Amino acid sequence: MRRMTDVDFEPVVVVMGSAIVALRPKDGTIMWHVPTEQPVVRIYRVHTRLFGVFGTRVVCVEVRTGDVLGQIDVGFPPDSGMVCDQNLILLRGGQTAPSPEAIVCLTADGRVRWHGTLALEDGKAKLATFDSHGQAKSDVSFPFRGAPAGIAYRELVVQPDLNR
Numbered sequence: 001m002r003r004m005t006d007v008d009f010e011p012v013v014v015v016m017g018s019a020i021v022a023l024r025p026k027d028g029t030i031m032w033h034v035p036t037e038q039p040v041v042r043i044y045r046v047h048t049r050l051f052g053v054f055g056t057r058v059v060c061v062e063v064r065t066g067d068v069l070g071q072i073d074v075g076f077p078p079d080s081g082m083v084c085d086q087n088l089i090l091l092r093g094g095q096t097a098p099s100p101e102a103i104v105c106l107t108a109d110g111r112v113r114w115h116g117t118l119a120l121e122d123g124k125a126k127l128a129t130f131d132s133h134g135q136a137k138s139d140v141s142f143p144f145r146g147a148p149a150g151i152a153y154r155e156l157v158v159q160p161d162l163n164r
Helices: none
Strands: 012-015 019-023 030-035 042-046 049-054 057-062 068-073 080-084 087-091 101-107 112-121 124-131 136-143 151-153 156-158
Touching: 042 080, 042 087, 080 151, 080 156, 087 151, 101 124
Parallel strands: none
Antiparallel strands: 012 019, 019 030, 042 049, 049 057, 057 068, 080 087, 087 101, 101 112, 112 124, 124 136, 151 156
């Protein structure tokens, strides 16, 4: 019979400003760290991967090893995010932004599965979605008033704090 050791358990991952740090739960030994150019404001877990969000960038890290699998600029600072199956959905609020990018779906390995843009003009909004190659998929127009962005998927709901 094989004996379990602390390497059979995954690390406790914490955000310390501009770094993601993994600690061994048994004794607090630092197992790995990933520095970032800006403070990490959100982390998400997708299967064995951890996504750290800082500014408009997202870094994808293998939790057990600390290997950086990739880093991507999604074109907006996400207000909210949710893990949906093996994907991470990130969304910006309904405010005016320098980039039209407004929503992105990342795979567990940090690649874009699909993304969307939000164009605002004269109180109207147009949300358009595109596949990973930039081909248009769909769009919708609606009256617009700026507000924080919420996400619902199955029984889960993520709604940012309205008091910020």
